[in-house]
Amino acid sequence: MTAVSVLKKAFFLYCASAMILPIPSVWQEHKIWAPSVLPSLSFFGHIKVFAFNLIWMGTTLIGGVLLIPKFILGKVFGFDASYEAYMVERFTAHICCRLFVCPNVEIRGAENLPPDDGKAPAPVYVANHASQVDLGVVYFLGRRFKWIAKDSVRYLPGVGLIMTLSQHVFIQRTGKNKKSVSNLFQRSNNAIQSGLPMFFFPQGTRRMGVRLPFKDGAYRVAIDNESQLIPISIHIPLSCWNSWYPLNLLWGGSVDNVVLTIHKPIQAKKESDKEELKKKTYDAIFSVLPLIGEEIFYEKKEKQT
Secondary structure (H helix, E strand, O other), X not given: XXXXXXXXXXXXXXXXXXXXXXHHHHHHHHHHOOOOOOOOOOHHHHHHHHHHHHHHHHHHHHHXXXXXXXXXXXXXXXXXXXXXXXXXXXXXXXXXXXXXXXXXXEEEOHHHOOOOOXXXXXXXXXXXXXXXXXXXXXXXXXXXXXXXXEHHXXXXXXXXXXHHHHOOEEEOOOOOOHHHHXXXXXXXXXXXXXXXXXXXXXXXXXXXXXXXXXXXXXXXXXHHHOOEEEEEEEEOOOOOOOOOOOHHHHXXXXXXXXXXXXXXXXXXXXXXXXXXXXXXXXXXXXXXXXXXXXXXXXXXXXXXX
């Protein structure tokens, strides 16, 4: 068996996995909607989540493969394919959300969005994180940014490829990850100072029925760079997956749109108190969102002398 045939088979398996790996994503979303305070996913809801992930992986796979030649040439001539990869992500997000979630995403408080002028230090966006839907609807903001994603995402067909080309930041979330965390802050700071915003979900994980406290990462980056923090509320209708959209459009049905609310920027300074910034952004984000389940607070532990 020649090296070429091995590569062909490996590439075929990689592409074919895009038909299978949406299944774990369906299971993850199923668990998010499982609490009794939420409507559990219907059969049609599961189908929509699968199709959402299938189209997302397939579209980013095609876009990523088409960008590989530019990526390789860029290694020689000193350019990259990060902007084109971002455009693939944005196109994919619009297609998937309009096909399976809602016909449009309503933007409120657009006047609070900082200009997309590439000036440093760039802002730090922070938002609540409830569902896979969040990852798509934020592209309706019309702003380029870098994500923080767990390292395993880079191995997802299409998704990992396009995120690598976009130069998003991958971190190891388990085990000994001091080097990974250090890399997170270094690459985040580099992006901010180059005029490219960072986007954080400070809850750290997806929860629909629980409000988790915010973690430190986004606020450390904002303080280190004296960036503006831009709080964003993502309101996902409870009928999001279980509605008959888009089929109900055939008989004149309606669907609730996802709503993004951009709050006034909060300026971070070197001397800013991290806990105070977390509280300000937390209060702003959840001020326009209904409390569906419970709210969890972590008490700050005092150091023992």
